[in-house]
Amino acid sequence: MSPNSEAPQNLPKCQAEMRFDVLAKAGLARRGQLFLPHSVVETPVFMPVGTQGTMKGILPEQLIDMDCRILLCNTYHLGHRPGHKKVQKAGGLHKMMNWPRSILTDSGGFQMVSLSKLMTIDETGVNFESPHTGEMMELPPEKSIEIQQALGADIMMQLDHVIHVLTTGDVVQEAMHRSIRWLDRCNIAHTRDDQALFPILQGGLNLELRAECAAEMAKRARVGIAIGGLSGGEEKSQFWRVVAACCAALPPHLPRYVMGVGFAVDLVICSLLGADMFDCVFPTRTARFGTALVRKGGQLSLNQKRFEDDFRPIDEKCECDTCKNYTRAFIHSVINKETIGCHLITVHNIKHQLDLMADVRKSIELDQVEIFLNNFLSDVYGPIDDEGSKGKEIPQWVRDAVNHMGYKLSC
Numbered sequence: 001m002s003p004n005s006e007a008p009q010n011l012p013k014c015q016a017e018m019r020f021d022v023l024a025k026a027g028l029a030r031r032g033q034l035f036l037p038h039s040v041v042e043t044p045v046f047m048p049v050g051t052q053g054t055m056k057g058i059l060p061e062q063l064i065d066m067d068c069r070i071l072l073c074n075t076y077h078l079g080h081r082p083g084h085k086k087v088q089k090a091g092g093l094h095k096m097m098n099w100p101r102s103i104l105t106d107s108g109g110f111q112m113v114s115l116s117k118l119m120t121i122d123e124t125g126v127n128f129e130s131p132h133t134g135e136m137m138e139l140p141p142e143k144s145i146e147i148q149q150a151l152g153a154d155i156m157m158q159l160d161h162v163i164h165v166l167t168t169g170d171v172v173q174e175a176m177h178r179s180i181r182w183l184d185r186c187n188i189a190h191t192r193d194d195q196a197l198f199p200i201l202q203g204g205l206n207l208e209l210r211a212e213c214a215a216e217m218a219k220r221a222r223v224g225i226a227i228g229g230l231s232g233g234e235e236k237s238q239f240w241r242v243v244a245a246c247c248a249a250l251p252p253h254l255p256r257y258v259m260g261v262g263f264a265v266d267l268v269i270c271s272l273l274g275a276d277m278f279d280c281v282f283p284t285r286t287a288r289f290g291t292a293l294v295r296k297g298g299q300l301s302l303n304q305k306r307f308e309d310d311f312r313p314i315d316e317k318c319e320c321d322t323c324k325n326y327t328r329a330f331i332h333s334v335i336n337k338e339t340i341g342c343h344l345i346t347v348h349n350i351k352h353q354l355d356l357m358a359d360v361r362k363s364i365e366l367d368q369v370e371i372f373l374n375n376f377l378s379d380v381y382g383p384i385d386d387e388g389s390k391g392k393e394i395p396q397w398v399r400d401a402v403n404h405m406g407y408k409l410s411c
């Protein structure tokens with residue numbers, strides 16, 4: 001079954017009022033502003049992930065102090081606890097979380113696929129065994145929209161047919177076509193005019209399928225569009241090529257959201273290839289294991305004994321509350337013993353991501369991407385003076401992507 005060639009016309013009017021302005025361009029990259037009902041989002045943007053309507057180890061007030069404008073919340077977790085009807089009763093997700101700025105909710109489908117032992121997908125929707133109650137449940141596209149409308153986020157995601165990124169054969173095309181049909185069903189179920197609905201581009205690693213899907217979904221997208229099905233264990237050489245091909249195939253007026261991207265190098269490369277939005281649990285999850293994100297060398301495992309008497313902040317240049325007030329030695333002493341250890345690293349890691357994206361935006365605005373890129377890569381891969389490290393080779397995929405963008409690396 002092929003999707004209808006015509007996009008449905010009954011879309012909420014207010015979606016037209018949400019808009020994306022491109023303020024500056026440098027090479028393939030864009031510096032933009034996304035106007036949503038609860039905030040203006042400066043792009044390229046990294047969106048921290050809160051699962052059960054809370055950010056683990058950080059308060060909304062602290063995120064506002066860092067000028068974070070948008071969060072991602074997991075529909076699946078919220079649907080389970082406290083339940084979408086309760087969230088609606090509480091006045092919606094913004095009110096329940098005490099978060100006045102923008103929120104994006106996912107469709108719930110991805111979590112079902114990853115958490116459920118028993119899961120099948122047919123034309124009706126996703127059928128899965130609840131990991132909480134053991135009973136079989138259904139999630140058709142309409143239900144995903146009903147839940148997301150009860151939650152009330154600024155951006156909702158369509159339910160898509162998720163397959164493993166390394167899947168090959170006809171099923172890739174079938175899942176892509178089904179995702180387009182499900183998008184049409186989501187669009188019909190979408191009745192709230194103060195929420196945007198993002199399609200999710202599928203097609204695996206097949207660039208022709210990706211281009212076909214981009215053309216169909218661009219017809220149906222009103223505010224923005226996501227590039228899905230990546231960051232699932234594919235080679236980096238394939239990852240960046242799919243991102244580049246999708247960005248090239250999508251119209252310039254829609255912000256492009258690459259799902260599940262959160263490593264610093266990936267954020268920088270994808271932004272410079274023309275992507276605008278990203279999310280990942282990595283910075284908060286890794287904080288819980290005692291790892292702090294830094295520009296020089298990428299990461300510090302504060303569990304290591306060498307930090308016992310290290311009285312410097314995590315990052316001397318960082319202006320987060322953790323770096324202003326606490327030392328590596330103190331954090332090392334409380335890691336795995338007190339929740340404050342996780343809290344302090346989480347605050348720093350989110351600030352690290354937001355600062356990195358602010359620097360990417362600045363480099364695009366000033367048309368100094370090549371200088372920024374060289375400094376950034378020599379920080380990540382170059383020698384770290386005080387640790388006697390010789391540094392690492394810049395991976396070939398990074399060199400290939402930079403070459404594709406037309407920049408020269410001096411390192």
Ligand SMILES: [Zn+2]
Pocket residue numbers: 314315318319320321322323324347348349351
């Ligand atoms: Zn910091």
